[in-house]
Amino acid sequence: MSIKIIKKGLSDRIIDAGRFGFQHLGIQPSGPMDFLSAQLANTILDNDLNHPVFELHFPASVFEFEEDMYICICGANFVPVMNEKSVALNIPIKVSPKDQLSFLQPIEGRSCYLAFKGNLDESKKWLNSFSSFQTTLNKGDHFIIHKVPEIAISINPFKQNTIQQIQKNLFNEHEIRFIPGPAWNDLDPVSIQKIMQSSFTIHAKSNRMGFLFNGPAIHLSAPTEYLSSAVTMGTLQLLPSGQIIVLMADHQTIGGYANLGQIILVDLPRLAQLNNQCPFKLSITNVQTAHQLYRSIQSWFMH
Secondary structure, three states: OEEEEEEOOOOOEEEOOOOOOOHHHOOOOOOOOOHHHHHHHHHHOOOOOOOOEEEEOOOOOEEEEOOOEEEEEEEEEOOEEEOOEEOOOOOOEEEOOOOEEEEOOOOEEEEEEEEEOOEEOHHHOEOOEOOOOOOOOOOOOEEEEEOOOOOOOOOOHHHHHHHHHHHHHHOOOOOEEEEEOOOHHHEOHHHHHHHHHOOEEEOOOOOOOEEEEEOOOOOEOOOOOOOOEEOOOOEEEEOOOOOEEEEOOOOOOEEOOEEEEEEOHHHHHHHHOOOOOOOEOEEEOOHHHHHHHHHHHHHHOOO
């Protein structure tokens, strides 16, 4: 069985959990922007959490399915329609040959995930991962899906609870929490006050490499040069322009800008789903709290 792209989207791609163990060679993980929604879609279909999925951005690709299979759509609401009829998010959907899936408009969020029941052709892997940094979906792309024994998929109480917990975590107005980094104390006191009290939005030029913040200009107490050091998704950097940028899924592996801190893993999916016009605030937390919150999220997927 297979999935065919019949219309190209803005910047859609196949991803899994990411490509790990190669950052020392300058190769970034390139996993999902919102790992919670990707894992949720796989959980609903009884897939492995790291099973590959399509990550979509609006305007999204149009898909055609060439055989019967189950799919699931999670994350951002782009108003999905199957053969011009509305379909729901966060449920298993049975598709038939020649069914076409498209998306009408962005209602909430900015990254949508399409999971499928079946195994993607292993030839699509590079360095043990299906995730791609540069390759996006194009019209005519054809993905061979190896069928697995077909069992009816349903939403049980465990899955329903997981759906509710993740939706509650993703779409709310809570502050984005971070752990101060090595350059935090190099900021002038006024800039620290600005960061803690101001609202920010996401700049329109943001992408999978980084989200640029719109907000007040931030400054160091004195000009300082930093040695390049390892960075990861969620690292907050101060640019020479006085703007803050947070590195996202396709981040570089080292950076020399002032490292102001690290957004905790639990809050990265919520940041990834913020539309450009949605204001948000930052707040400080600590490593212990970050670990505790992540353990609680892991429990949502244990069954």
